[in-house]
Structures are given as structure tokens and as C-alpha cells.
Amino acid sequence: MHLTHKLLPFRQLTVDELYQLLRLRSEVFVVEQNCVFLDQDDKDQQCHHLLLYANDQLAAYCRLVPAGISYSEPAIGRVITSPAFRGTGLGRAVMELAIQGCKDLFGPHDIRIGAQTYALPFYRSLGFVTDGDTYDEDGIEHIEMVRKPD
Template sequence: MEWTLQTFEELSATELYEILMARNSIFVVEQQCAYQEIDGYDPKSFHLTLREGDKLVAYARLLPGGVKYDLPSIGRIIVAPEYRGSGAGRRLVARSVNIMVKDWGVEQIKLQAQVYLRHFYESFGFEPTSEEYLDDGIPHVDMLMRVKNEVLRGSE
């Protein structure tokens, strides 16, 4: 499996199409949530993918501070259905955090978590910063990681 981190401009049309198709398949179709999935933040974001051959296994969008929130954030976290339960999601979040901490030097990372994944994100050190709320009909909670001087594992 191979990791790739790309700016919007570095993505080929085929790569972008595959990412948007996967996000739409999960966030709109699978979760039965009609909303504007393409939200205008992609051009100013970094796109982290994990591939096995030509198959997209996992994806996350890394947003620098000032793009969507004042703080840097991770969003649009997906794992292809056939790879769920394989540890790909854990490796994806760990890799995302490592990039932001080690390469970008951030001290805090924000994310909007679907409530059912709250404990998953807490296992990385994210803490809830809001009450539960509905976002496009799905229960969410805002979460924040305050970076500690620890080595993050599981992203290799």
C-alpha cells in the first residue's frame, strides 16, 4: 500500500474524479444524506490517499488553519467499504495527524466527528468541544486535539 499527499493542483483529473466519487458514494449515497458534498474547500486543502495498486483504500482532506476553521482540521475521512475493519482508518488518522504535527508544526487539530465515531477519535487524543448536534441530519460532535510531545504510532 502506498500513501500520497497532494495539493489540489497536483491531483490528476482521474485522481480527483475517483476521490469525489468515493466521497459522494459514502457521504451522500451510503449515508442517505442529500447535501452539497463538494463544498469549495478542496482547492485550498491537501489530499491524503492510501492506495493498493490502483484502488483507493482510504482518503482524508487536510485543511490548513484559516481555510474552513481558524485551526487546522481533518475532514472527509473515508475508508472504502471492503477495507473497513482492516486498520486502514486508524492508519489514515494517525498519518494525517503526523503530517500536521511533524510537517506543518501545528499544536491543535479540529475535526467534526460523527457521534458513532467519537470513541475512535478519542483514542487519538481528540476531545469533544461541543454538545452533539445534527449536521445534515447526522449526529456530530466537534472535537479538538491538543498536541503533546508524544510520538504518534500506526501511520507507517
């Protein structure tokens, strides 16, 4: 499998890239997870978008959120792996790229995520620790997690 990635601010995304990432987010968050929510939350325009391609197909994605937008720290959000590529390690790959991207863009700061609780072991393996109580977001149990700088 040939992997490539792009990390772009919103305004540098092509129309096709924007369509692909929004389609993937809708496919998983709205259709697969059966969540009726407004995915376009007016944060995308202030974020960097990490697109991971496998053989020229969008296989995984997340957005890097500057401090002060979602949390007081920089954040990684909308983490997603295409159903066609699950179990291939691309979730880990996109998160490792995102962590490095946060360091490069925002410096050596804590990184915060709002994790779906079923994925806690995965995020712990990447150095995140829980911070707070569980909460319901769109019918799915979440918990905030923080990763300290290396």
C-alpha cells in the same frame, strides 16, 4: 496488503485521483449515508488531500484543511474508508497519516475535526477530545473534537 499513500495539494492531483476521491466521497457520504448535500464546498482547492491505497485501489481518504478555512485551527475532514476495506485498520492508518501530515504542513498546532458521534471512541483513541455540544449536520449527529500537539 500493500499500502501506499499520497499527500497532495489540490492542484497537484491528477484528474484520475480527483475522480477517485470524489467518487469515494459520494459513494459513502451521499449514497451509503443517504445525505443529500453539496460535497464540493469550495474548500478542496485550499486543502491537501491524503489518499491511501491498498493494492493500488483507493481504500481511504481525508483532506487536511489549513487554519481559517473551516475552523481557527488546522482540521482534518471528509475522513472515509472504502466499504471494501472496512475492518482492516485503514481508518486508523489514514488518520495517523493525517495527524502527521498536519504536523508537517501546519506545525505543532491543535487539530480540530467535526466527528460523527458514533465514531467518538475511534477518535478518542487517536487523542481527540470533545469540544462543545452535539449538532446536526446533514441529518447526522456530530460533535467537534480537538487534538493537542504532541
